[in-house]
Amino acid sequence: MKINTTSALVAALAAASLTLGACGQRSPSDTTRKVDQAMQNATTTTTAAMDKAVVATDDAAITAKVKAAILAEPGLKSLQINVDTKDGTVTLSGMVDNADLRERAKQLTSSTAGVKGVVDQLNVKIS
Numbered sequence: 525m526k527i528n529t530t531s532a533l534v535a536a537l538a539a540a541s542l543t544l545g546a547c548g549q550r551s552p553s554d555t556t557r558k559v560d561q562a563m564q565n566a567t568t569t570t571t572a573a574m575d576k577a578v579v580a581t582d583d584a585a586i587t588a589k590v591k592a593a594i595l596a597e598p599g600l601k602s603l604q605i606n607v608d609t610k611d612g613t614v615t616l617s618g619m620v621d622n623a624d625l626r627e628r629a630k631q632l633t634s635s636t637a638g639v640k641g642v643v644d645q646l647n648v649k650i651s
Contacts, residue, residue: 582612587614589637590614593632594607594632597632615632615645616646617646629646
């Protein structure tokens, strides 16, 4: 998701214009305070949206790296292992053939750059 800072600035200026138009008989200091508050609110909202976009992008990149590592590992059936990342914590779910492959999947995941933690929800097939 790409945040358009120009749109955020236009929205802030529109809010400031509405504030000024509604001020009619208020003192200049009150008007200035309201404009400053509107600008600060717009900046805070834009910054928060950009932070969320960066985290989502990082999580998607981590998921892709983990999936690639699992795909490259002999014995691991990548289509049977689901990878989900939230705030740098990767959750593995699905099926593996044995306990050794389960450990290998966790090991590959934890050694992937950007991974802060691994939640193991993998199941071992019963022979």
